[in-house]
Amino acid sequence: MIAADIDLSITSEMATSSNSNLKALSDEKPVLLVFLRHFGCVFCKEAMADLAKLKNEIKKKDISLAFVHMAEQKIAQEYLDNFGLGDCVHISDPDCKYYTAFRLTKGSFSQLYGLQTWIRGFSKENKQFKLEKAKALGDATQMPGIFTIYKGNITQHYIHKFAADRPDYQAFLDSCPVK
Numbered sequence: 001m002i003a004a005d006i007d008l009s010i011t012s013e014m015a016t017s018s019n020s021n022l023k024a025l026s027d028e029k030p031v032l033l034v035f036l037r038h039f040g041c042v043f044c045k046e047a048m049a050d051l052a053k054l055k056n057e058i059k060k061k062d063i064s065l066a067f068v069h070m071a072e073q074k075i076a077q078e079y080l081d082n083f084g085l086g087d088c089v090h091i092s093d094p095d096c097k098y099y100t101a102f103r104l105t106k107g108s109f110s111q112l113y114g115l116q117t118w119i120r121g122f123s124k125e126n127k128q129f130k131l132e133k134a135k136a137l138g139d140a141t142q143m144p145g146i147f148t149i150y151k152g153n154i155t156q157h158y159i160h161k162f163a164a165d166r167p168d169y170q171a172f173l174d175s176c177p178v179k
Contacts, residue, residue, distance in 0.1 A: 006103060010098065011149065014091050017076075023152075026151065030063045031066050031149045032064070033146065034047065034068070034144075035068045036069045038142065039069065039137040040138075043144075047144070048079070049083060050166075054170065068093050069093065069138060070093055070138030071138055072094070073092050103159070104145045106142060111160075112140070143163065145160060146172060150177045155177050156172065156175055
């Protein structure tokens with residue numbers, strides 16, 4: 001199991017936009033930790049839109065929503081603000097140190113550009129999200145993932161097999177540990 005291979009001591013190094021760190025947050029309450037691809041990615045935007053729709057439920061369940069991204073904090077704040085997630089904690093990881101620690105890899109050609117990705121990327125539901133290319137938005141080859149962390153343990157995780165994967169965030173929330 002991938003979660004067993006992750007050394008969570010790194011969470012104390014993961015400085016957040018709220019002047020804390022991931023370990024302190026996850027000691028207080030469950031954290032839904034979302035590693036984004038790059039802010040120009042259609043699926044990254046879709047993920048933020050999906051999570052924005054669940055934001056009230058996330059707060060009601062007393063879960064902290066935190067994002068890890070590769071952009072500068074200011075750029076990330078603008079994108080999160082645009083999706084109504086500006087008050088969420090985020091962690092900048094331009095060197096992908098935390099992505100690597102959480103066993104998130106660079107995608108293969110088929111994971112990033114395969115038929116499934118093209119079909120979902122150009123689907124009717126994703127037409128609202130524009131693909132943007134800029135190095136400042138993050139590494140376009142990085143694969144995303146989602147983890148729930150609470151009191152020093154990963155309680156669940158989802159590692160994307162394809163860039164186009166769309167996790168069931170509601171199921172994640174329903175399975176979150178109760179504080």
